[in-house]
Amino acid sequence: MPTSEKHAAGLKDAVQDAIRDRVFSGQLPPGTRLVERQLAQELDVSRVPVREALRALEREGLVEERPTRGMVVRQLSPDDLETLYQVRSALEEILCRRLVGTLDEQGLDRLQAVVDRTAAAIDAGDSEAAVEANASFHEALVDEAGSRVLASVIEPVAGQIKWLLSQHTDAGTMNAEHQLIVAALRERDADRAIEACRQHLVSSRAEASRMPS
Template identity: 55%
Template sequence: MPTREEHADQAVSLRGSVTQALRERIVTGDLAPGTRVVERQVAEQLGVSRVPVREALRTLEREGFLEERATRGMVVRRLDPDDVAMLFAVREALETVLSQRLVDVLDDDGLARLDDLVVTAEQHLAAGRQGEAVRCNADFHAVLVDLADSRVLTSIIEPVAGRMAWLLNQHAAPAEIIEEHRSIVAALRSRDAGRAAAEFRDHLASSRRAVAQLEAGLTT
């Protein structure tokens, strides 16, 4: 019979799984901004009770993915311009730290993982699988954080990275991103911290321009 501690661990694990499942649906655009997220429906879809769903919704509200409205309940947020500007500012500061850490710790196996992701994204794009190329490009950033091998850095970057992925899931130029990722890998391979930081900044600036163009298109 499970102990009280084991029950508590199971509850935390279930809540985390539900939170991750919902976060992924928001980040990938499956749940678009303005979509209602109904506790009962989510529980039925995931085959769980409503308790971990309720806790997951509150977690995602604190993370900024959801907001509670008086007439509609929980809905997926749409980031306002101030949110977007601050998100890019925070990400730029974190990537300065990340690039330095990677220059210090990245080995040949890690570089090979990054090379493989760039090549795979390129192959998907060449075969007309744009959605797969976009997902592969997103994986590139997750692997960068993993290769940094720092629990502190991971815990700080992951929430921001999730929101960046959410913001950029409609990026219209995966080919451009692939080339920028190739430049980042080359800079990391050179072990030049300044060059690596510059490549990260250029990549972020490109993403900022893409978001600005997307937002301009939505408002015209």
């Protein structure tokens, strides 16, 4: 690929990451209109990578195009939430069963490091870092599973799931639930790990239900 095309692809990815981060942080809440010109000025880029980034985020399910307003941050409907949690629950059961059989001590230590990093952020009073670290725990589970098939299945909904997890503002409770998952995996107890994930799902759904519509 020519250097100019690599640069264009890298710029689009950077813009996509920047907009996604603003959605996850709440800086761009659901329903916010995404104006290409304004975003281009804020990110100091042309409108072309912004347009391409918004289309990519639309495929992720984080933004949508409305006839009268253009691109806006998507507001998930109750049915969207229910389906997303059903998908997440099914995938996490598969993940847990795979991890119990394949996760080594180094992998367990990497998962524990995410939990410890969250705890350190909580102790430091850095709520933004704690929420971000908590959300990265589920990405770490996928990484440690080491399955291209699972990763490819999860990838289309990963952005929406991470966004939902970022709404869970009680970082301490969330991190304690992650610790239970790690402990069950360390004991090679698939059923307990799945149950810990299920309870974590119940907690996350309760938080999502409090989100403004």
